[in-house]
Every structure is written in structure tokens, then in C-alpha cells.
Amino acid sequence: MLTIEKILEALRQVEEPELKHNLVKLNLARNIRIFDDRIVLTLMFLSEQVAHREELVQAVKDTLKGIGASEVEVETDVLGEKEKEALAERIRQEHQAKVRSKRSGGRQALASESDAPPLLSKESKTQFISVASGKGGVGKSTVTVNLAVALAREGARVGVIDADIYGFSVPDMMGIHERPTVVDKTIYPVERFGVKVISMGFFVEENAPVIWRGPMLGKMLKNFFQEVEWGELDYMILDLPPGTGDVALDVHQMLPQSKELLVTTPHATAAFVAARAGAMAIHTEHEILGVVENMAWYECSECGHKEAVFGHGGGEKLAEELNTDLLVQIPLGAPQNGTPEDPEYSPSIYKADTATGQRYLELAREVIKRN
Ligand SMILES: Nc1ncnc2c1ncn2[C@@H]1O[C@H](COP(=O)(O)OP(=O)(O)OP(=O)(O)O)[C@@H](O)[C@H]1O
Numbered sequence: 001m002l003t004i005e006k007i008l009e010a011l012r013q014v015e016e017p018e019l020k021h022n023l024v025k026l027n028l029a030r031n032i033r034i035f036d037d038r039i040v041l042t043l044m045f046l047s048e049q050v051a052h053r054e055e056l057v058q059a060v061k062d063t064l065k066g067i068g069a070s071e072v073e074v075e076t077d078v079l080g081e082k083e084k085e086a087l088a089e090r091i092r093q094e095h096q097a098k099v100r101s102k103r104s105g106g107r108q109a110l111a112s113e114s115d116a117p118p119l120l121s122k123e124s125k126t127q128f129i130s131v132a133s134g135k136g137g138v139g140k141s142t143v144t145v146n147l148a149v150a151l152a153r154e155g156a157r158v159g160v161i162d163a164d165i166y167g168f169s170v171p172d173m174m175g176i177h178e179r180p181t182v183v184d185k186t187i188y189p190v191e192r193f194g195v196k197v198i199s200m201g202f203f204v205e206e207n208a209p210v211i212w213r214g215p216m217l218g219k220m221l222k223n224f225f226q227e228v229e230w231g232e233l234d235y236m237i238l239d240l241p242p243g244t245g246d247v248a249l250d251v252h253q254m255l256p257q258s259k260e261l262l263v264t265t266p267h268a269t270a271a272f273v274a275a276r277a278g279a280m281a282i283h284t285e286h287e288i289l290g291v292v293e294n295m296a297w298y299e300c301s302e303c304g305h306k307e308a309v310f311g312h313g314g315g316e317k318l319a320e321e322l323n324t325d326l327l328v329q330i331p332l333g334a335p336q337n338g339t340p341e342d343p344e345y346s347p348s349i350y351k352a353d354t355a356t357g358q359r360y361l362e363l364a365r366e367v368i369k370r371n
């Protein structure tokens, strides 16, 4: 059976002739989708006019047929300027690290030796935002990914850490099928819709017992800050596990500089339990950025009538209680994003030109204003 891992392993054998590194290391093979024994993927090029275009497409097809694909469809795209610069920078840094490592008698260069200030240092200009709620299922992950994409659409440099060790969902929600690239000890995040993403799910065995996961979280989070090459970021958004348990507390203590965004539904009980999460933020001296009320209403597409399916007032009440603001209300409604075969498909990201997409842009602007 074809799996993403097998495909990536095969593509590690295919070299980009100009950059002289394999496609996986360079993260040029993206949006890999498997339909039984048919593979569809997007191959990124440095520019429209690369001489070896056809050869490289053919090499990818041949390689994947070699591992059992009956049909390989290669869509092509061109890297944006920013990404091209980032790639060049990465190769340059790697080269320097190699030189340094040679000089130091073969000792491996650590990521922390790179020039960019570590994310957690005092000089770091990155604003951390933890997305929290009192209870599960209110839309924390949905808000995390859409706020991140909206901030990127506004021109910010954004990272996301999916720290929900019990139910990592961010990669699926954003339509990410790749795994991060690891070079020596450095992990390069996966980029999607202009957002750099790292998820616990990339590193935890799918069916590892949940009981092992809690104690791993703190350690993994620390690794995420030390060993992931994030580059310069304006915002780092964390999707936290639900509730106010030990895990959430750990994260709070590890990131004293983080601000909190609280998500609730309009229902009074949801707002009540979210207040507990807010109380924890206050207790651990985290600034509360504001409240997002999700699933605020359902608007009938036929007649435009708005029905408050989950009641109303929860967001406002919570904001009042925590002495903060209700930043935005997001209505009910799943994004309409075409089919999984579309390279821009993702199950949970609202397009910028939809009503809900606009509301997330409003939220992004509020967040930018408050930082
Ligand atoms: N505004 C919305 N309209 C319709 N569906 C939504 C909306 N917000 C979230 N959902 C859906 O509700 C479900 C729960 O959302 P999500 O996973 O974001 O919540 P969560 O708080 O992160 O949950 P968990 O506590 O399990 O991590 C998902 O299936 C999501 O697609």
C-alpha cells in the first residue's frame, strides 16, 4: 500500500539538479495526495523557466511508479519570492554549519548556534498567542488555524504549534500531508498558506497510548523552540489542549510572555467554563488578548435569518467577566473549499473572500492592533 512515508522516502532519491539536494529536503514536493494507487502531488520550481523542468517531472513519475503507483499526476507551481529567499538562506546556513562543524573537528553544529535569536530569548520580537478554552470542541483549533492564515494574509510572519497532545488536528485541518524536513538536528516546519506549522502529530506515533503523551509534552515543546528553524516570526500561535489541566499549566509556565485568546460558544455554560481557563491565565500572569465567540449563530442561506442555535451572550459575558473585549463573533458554517484533489483544498480554512474569512481578517487586525 502507498503511504506518505513511502512516497517521501522515494522522493529523497530525486535530486533538484540546480540546488543539488533532494526534493524532500528542499520541500519542493508538496500536497501529496494518494487515491488508492494513484498519486497526485505539486512540484515546486524556482522559476517558470527552469531548463530541467520536464526531466524532473519525469524523474518524479518514474520514481513513484517504481514504488507501485499506477498513475502519477504532477501539478507544477513556482515558489514565491519570499520562499525562494528563505530556501536560499537555508542552504546558505546549512553550508555555514557544515563549515563550522568541520572547523570544530566534526562536532555537529546545533540549531541554537544559528544567528537568529532563539524564540524564547528576551530579544525575541515574536508575540506568542495561546488559544485556550475551558472545554473541548468549541473551535480552538479552527480559530488557531484561521487566525494564523488571516495574520499571514495581512502580511505577518506566522508560526503555529499544535500543542494538543491528545488530539492534534492542525495538519489535517490545514490540508497538510507532508512531514517536516529534518536536516542534521534542525527541523524545518511545514509551510501552508504562508504559515509555518509544527504539530505534535508529526512526532507522536498515531496510536501511542494517551497516558504517555502528557509527560512528553513539556519536553517536546522545548524541542520545538530549540530545534525547529522558525526564522523570524511576528506571531507564534499555540493550539492548547482543552481544559485547565497540568498540561495547559505547563505551557503557561514555559511561556510567561504568551498572551491568551479565549474561545467560547455563545452558551452560558461554555462561557462559564471558559472563565476558569481565563482565571488560570490571570493566575499565571498571562495577559488576556480577548475573547472569540465561535458558532455564534446560523444564518439561513435562503432567507438570511440568523438563528442563535447555541444561545447567545456567552462571548460578551465572558469578556466582561475577564475584563477584556469580545474581539469577534464567528458564525456556524463549514468552509466550502472544493475537493481534496484541489491543491488549495483544506478542510478547515475559510477563503479570504467569504463572509467568515472576512471575520477572521477582522480578528487578525484586532490582534495586530493590540500588540
Ligand atoms: N464556526 C463553525 N462552524 C461550523 N463548524 C465548526 C465551527 N467551528 C468549529 N467547527 C467544527 O467543530 C468541530 C470542533 O472544532 P475544533 O476541532 O476547532 O474544536 P476544538 O476546541 O479544537 O476541539 P478539541 O477540544 O477537540 O481540540 C470541528 O469539527 C470543526 O470543524
Ligand SMILES: [Mg+2]
Binding pocket: 140, 141, 142, 164, 167, 169, 239
Ligand atoms: Mg483542537
